[in-house]
């Protein structure tokens with residue numbers, strides 16, 4: 010039963026990705042500018058002869074639909090084309106960058122969910138208490154402040170006032186030959202500021218959401234039942250209430266994943282984190298169309314996978330949904 | 335002899351947007367071991383609040399026990415520590431709630447929820463507790479308890495869920511079992527089954543039962559004694575037969591007139607005119623005055639006290655000036 014649901018979700022996922030590929034392709038083609046000019050620009054001068062030979066080489070002289078068809082069949086075999094700028098296949102470019110991005114996004118997601126939910130739970134216990142007030146203010150501020158601003162403020166603070174965290178890159182050069190665990194620690198050290206920057210905005214949202222969700226659940230009849238059988242406050246909060254309050258949080262976490270990835274793009278740029286965000290930024294500046302499309306493709310893929318995982322975990326968490334298509 | 339559970343002059347207040355209201359006003363009740371006390375009254379008269387007070391579960395804020403005592407075996411529970419109340423809940427006093435559809439946690443299996451109640455009060459392994467839970471499910475008449483124990487609440491009907499609640503409530507053999515309208519949400523046939531079950535359980539476990547209901551029929555079948563409540567006060571109290579056959583307070587009479595007699599047409603069903611006044615509008619006098627056919631100026635000025643008037647063999651406590659003056 011669950012297996013057939015998984016298959017169904019995967020099927021939707023594949024269809025969705027196909028749609029993404031088509032849209033990406035068409036949008037890029039609709040954008041003003043001639044890719045051949047861009048490629049020629051990178052190579053230096055541009056005579057009409059050169060342009061037409063570039064067009065022929067990259068298949069740009071074909072009708073758009075034919076190009077689309079070629080692109081789709083290439084993508085299906087894992088070939089995302091050749092970067093105009095980096096002189097590498099897009100697939101290998103992304104393969105180098107996707108690890109750091111996934112690391113950043115997952116750590117930020119975990120950080121914001123764990124901390125945010127914890128804050129929300131504590132706040133919901135005493136809706137009129139000082140912690141609750143702090144969470145509300147923090148949530149509003151955290152939500153209102155753009156990530157690049159938080160990032161820049163953190164950089165200023167940690168670069169000049171209190172230099173305990175690196176503000177740039179993912180690894181120190183002096184660690185290149187250190188033991189593997191030292192290298193990992195070094196990466197973790199570099200990860201602190203970008204992850205915190207990216208997490209703050211979502212952390213605020215999770216805090217607010219779980220505060221509201223917990224308050225609703227805490228007023229429900231089954232919480233009264235739990236108390237009536239003599240369960241302690243901690244069991245009531247974390248066993249009985251949180252399991253139920255987590256359901257809307259899971260939904261939002263799934264939906265937020267896409268935003269988190271686009272947030273990562275900015276954060277990577279601010280902190281010079283060597284992930285797909287930087288790659289996207291560089292390739293947009295250089296109109297490196299195949300790379301842009303490749304980055305979009307993988308970002309969409311991450312969102313689709315995250316949504317499938319959310320859906321499955323939702324079913325796991327809520328027995329009422331198990332077995333429902 | 336002191337009663338097993340004694341409530342004396344209990345006063346519960348709520349902070350509402352109409353200011354502070356008194357939901358319970360000098361409520362006194364008692365139940366003896368093995369006895370069933372029926373508590374009746376219309377919606378909103380304070381039955382559930384009385385029950386929740388005993389369990390130490392008044393939602394606070396906005397609620398607060400503002401005075402009085404609740405004694406279990408002589409021990410005052412008002413102002414007892416959280417720790418003491420946690421040990422009490424589920425073990426010495428247990429409660430079955432009015433809302434079977436929503437009173438079970440949707441994300442745990444019912445067997446798990448009963449096992450939890452057992453493990454909170456007894457030092458037993460999880461396996462043992464789960465096996466006990468299955469036994470209890472069998473005991474409350476749930477067919478194929480082995481597999482039902484692994485069901486989630488949404489897979490069971492309302493009647494089944496209420497049985498689960500009962501199994502959970504009796505899992506630690508409480509001395510006092512409070513059943514707050516255990517059947518209101520259920521079919522008539524299921525209602526009879528639940529009452530039978532409560533009777534059996536009382537026989538087997540010897541618990542004192544407080545049965546809250548607004549169904550006088552259930553009272554006549556189940557209760558030894560009855561307390562009639564109105565707007566946060568007990569207005570009449572006596573043995574069940576006494577109240578049913580010789581109700582004194584006009585409100586109690588009204589309630590009993592509402593019992594549909596066998597063979598009587600549904601259309602003959604009487605109803606007490608008017609509604610319970612909201613708590614913040616309770617004035618100086620008798621809360622029932624504006625619905626009472628026997629209302630006199632004194633009733634609007636002065637709250638009647640719950641005392642026995644006269645020396646008729648069926649005389650029993652009633653809070654009514656009319657009864658006191660022999661008018662009614």
Ligand SMILES: Nc1ncnc2c1ncn2[C@@H]1O[C@H](COP(=O)(O)OP(=O)(O)OP(=O)(O)O)[C@@H](O)[C@H]1O
Pocket residue numbers: 348349350357375376377378379380381382383384393396397432548613
């Ligand atoms: N959380 C609360 N805040 C304010 N007032 C409350 C609250 N809970 C209960 N009350 C008041 O206390 C009074 C008694 O409520 P209670 O739930 O005990 O009624 P009841 O007799 O159990 O009625 P029903 O038959 O509908 O269950 C009601 O008038 C209600 O307005």
Ligand SMILES: [Mg+2]
Pocket residue numbers: 381382383432514515
């Ligand atoms: Mg009630």
